[in-house]
Amino acid sequence: MMPNEALRFPNGTTIAIAAILVTMPWILPSLTLACEIVVVSTGALSCTLLLGSVGLLSFGQGLYFGLGAYVCATLIRDFGMTALPATITAVVAGGLLAAIAGLLIVRRQGVYFVMLTLAFAQMGFFLALAFPKLTGGENGFGNVPRTTVAFGQLPLSHPIVLYALLALLCFVAFALVQRIIASPFGTVLNSIRQNESRSEALGYDVRRFKLAAVTIAGGLAALAGAMNTLMLSFVPLSAVDVETSERLLIAALIGGVGSPLGALVGASVLSAMSDFLSPIWPRWSTIVAVLLIVTVLFLRDGLLGLGRLLGGAVRSER
Amino acid sequence: MRTRREILAAAAVGVAAPALLRQAWAQQDAIEVGSLVSLSGTFANIGEQVDIGSKVAFEYYKTAAGKPLRYVQLDDQGDPGRAVRLTQDAMRDRGIRFFMNCTNSAIALAVAKEAASGGGVYINQAGADEMTGSLCNKNTFRWPVATYSAVNTTVRPFMKQFPDAKKWYTITGQYVFGDSLLKNLKDVLGEVGGQHIGNSYHSLSDREYSGFITAAIAAQPDVLCICNFGSQTIDVLRQAVSFGMKRNTKILVVWSTGLDQFQSLGPDICEGVYFGANYWHGVDAPGNRLLTGVIKAKLKVTPSYLLTAGWACTQATVEALNKAGTTDVPAVIKAFEGLSYEGPTGLEKVRAEDHQVLKDYYLLLGKPKARMRDKDDYVDVVSAEKAFLSPDKTGCKL
Structure with missing residues (x-):
């Protein structure tokens, strides 16, 4: 159930997200880890929007992530664009592809919807592999220069400028999702999630609303892909593989899909675990699997829900 | 019972510890070499062997250019994106300038660009022709053949x-x-x-x-x-x-x-x-006799290609550092170019024009x-x- 506070915008969550994004570079031991968290949380946000608001489980967000990454990289390297226009174009491309794929995907529900998203993701991966002249194939898309933010100003070669841009884009994405959830459109999406048949009986064109949500989520995933390109100056083939889709979904689920903040929490936990645990124990991903099982079985609202639960318990003791 | 001041002092020491440790490392004046190996993820079976081969070589050589060598393991998890991040961190936070190894070409190509833009030196085992072809750069060298x-x-x-x-x-x-x-x-x-x-x-x-x-x-x-x-x-x-x-x-x-x-x-x-x-342990060459002897003594196994690849990149780096006699990156690159040494496949030579190691x-x-x-x-x-x-x-x- 969507908490009532979520129906206001801006709210406490907006401030919390802004505060986390501003303080992260000072809290974390590395700025690149902060950049990665920002990118993954933006991608996970697309899963949060679909699953938390409309109840659509997508295993295919990696497709749009990859497209965004390739479009942004191509525009910067081959057309000399700067970061902002390249990113905006990538978002539009991701949204368009999601709208086209969505026309087919939203015709089915439940497990068939999930399988279709997976099929599209696989298709994207093999297309990327089949056109190495466009994507670089398994070698990846390289030689992307570190451009400037826009109009030749603010070079991304400066780590703080890069983080500031990524954090700003991430914040805009979170604010947009919060605004959507708080809007009448978001209320309809929520009603579809709770009872699709009843929403249809009330006269809402459920397919059209789902298509809109899929399109927005595709644009968000493409935004994350473009941000990934700005961070790495490179697009690995893994950007478009199913593992990326899984990673975004796992981050969303671990954090909790009840609030956009969950995507940021999930991405932070996942990326930090990967950074801190991998030097200690090579099989660290087992811990992620256990965490996912615990989350799915006992923490329906993810770690964010657990935090709220603990916070509530402390308050009631006082 | 601890006083508030004692607790605050302990906390301050805790916060400052990483910086103090970093300073201590720097004071030892060791040459830190970042090793990009996939110890988790899809390519873990490759990364583990390359990692072991490099570590054995580090234990054997111990020093280069008159300074102690320190092996810095960077687990890229088989993800080129993560490899780039780790390289950026290593260069920015620890001042590492020497890098080696990879478990696939995508990682090597991505790290090569990062090493070049950050002013480092990188030698790897990539199979992709582009490494010493269209995507070659001044700072990167490749051991296996194209x-x-x-x-x-x-x-x-x-x-x-x-x-x-x-x-x-x-x-x-x-x-x-x-x-x-x-x-x-x-x-x-x-x-x-x-x-x-x-x-x-x-x-x-x-x-x-x-x-x-x-x-x-x-x-x-x-x-x-x-x-x-x-x-x-x-x-x-x-x-x-x-x-x-x-x-x-x-x-x-x-x-x-x-x-x-x-x-x-x-x-x-x-x-x-x-x-x-690229390698066979039965080849009779001085460099191979050394390698098989050390690997057999340390690990009680016959060297495979992957163990050797880890060793070979370490050996080439050590040879170049010794030839340069300094850790100054342009000098080490110059030393690499034309470098000739007894490697695991016999006499190996680094070609100056494309930074390919010429080997059997x-x-x-x-x-x-x-x-x-x-x-x-x-x-x-x-x-x-x-x-x-x-x-x-x-x-x-x-």
Whole structure:
């Protein structure tokens, strides 16, 4: 159930997200880890929007992530664009592809919807592999220069400028999702999630609303892909593989899909675990699997829900 | 009972500890070398071996340019994106300028660019031709041979031995590396009078190849040539042999990793099959005698290609640092260029024009189990040759 506070915008969550994004570079031991968290949380946000608001489980967000990454990289390297226009174009491309794929995907529900998203993701991966002249194939898309933010100003070669841009884009994405959830459109999406048949009986064109949500989520995933390109100056083939889709979904689920903040929490936990645990124990991903099982079985609202639960318990003791 | 001041002082020490440690490291004046290895993720089996090989080399060499060496393990988890991040962190936060190793070409190409833009030096084991071709850079070096060399040093001696084996069928991985092998093979066949009668492409995720193999059998080739890498090589060869292709067709695997693949396949499958390889432990060369001696003493195993690849990159870095006598990056790059040393494959030389290590590539022939002198003696060395594209044809502009 969507908490009532979520129906206001801006709210406490907006401030919390802004505060986390501003303080992260000072809290974390590395700025690149902060950049990665920002990118993954933006991608996970697309899963949060679909699953938390409309109840659509997508295993295919990696497709749009990859497209965004390739479009942004191509525009910067081959057309000399700067970061902002390249990113905006990538978002539009991701949204368009999601709208086209969505026309087919939203015709089915439940497990068939999930399988279709997976099929599209696989298709994207093999297309990327089949056109190495466009994507670089398994070698990846390289030689992307570190451009400037826009109009030749603010070079991304400066780590703080890069983080500031990524954090700003991430914040805009979170604010947009919060605004959507708080809007009448978001209320309809929520009603579809709770009872699709009843929403249809009330006269809402459920397919059209789902298509809109899929399109927005595709644009968000493409935004994350473009941000990934700005961070790495490179697009690995893994950007478009199913593992990326899984990673975004796992981050969303671990954090909790009840609030956009969950995507940021999930991405932070996942990326930090990967950074801190991998030097200690090579099989660290087992811990992620256990965490996912615990989350799915006992923490329906993810770690964010657990935090709220603990916070509530402390308050009631006082 | 602790006072508030004591607790605050302890907290301050805790906060400052990483900075103090970093300072302590710097004071020791050691040369830190970042090693990009995948210890978790899809390529963990490769990364672990490369990592061990490098660590053994570090323990053996201990110093370079008069300073102690320190091995800094960077687990990229098989993800090029993470490898780039780790490289950026290592350069920015720890001031590391020397890097080595990779578990796939995508990681190497991505790290090479990062190392170049951050003013570092990087030597790796990438298979992609672009590493010393169109995507080469001043700061990066590559130890294994390119696909041109692999094809020319296997197909030409093979054709000399079997001039009547004219009809060739290929099973190729449909990715950049597989396509490069195939293109080079077609070129060589054209030059030596062979005929390429057909090809089956498989994808990066294929595990079942019976359809491709029946297509190859139907074409009735003299030679089945396998142009892919890794576990897919093992699977294609195993299935081709189980379909009986060895009986009336010769099989050539252009790119293999040698011993570890032979151990997976077993002597019965290897017998009579030709393999191309970057390294074989049975080669009599001073550098190889040193390597096998150290590896056997430390690990009680025969060195495989992956262990050797980790060793070889460390050795080349140490040799270049010793030649330069300093850790100054431009001086080390200059020392690398033209560097000549006794490596695991004999005398190895770093070509200045494209930063390729010029070394032997082997054509090996699987021997019968009865002829194996020990449990790792799977093959005979048919030929050991150096064949490299001339620098003006690699596409590398340094």
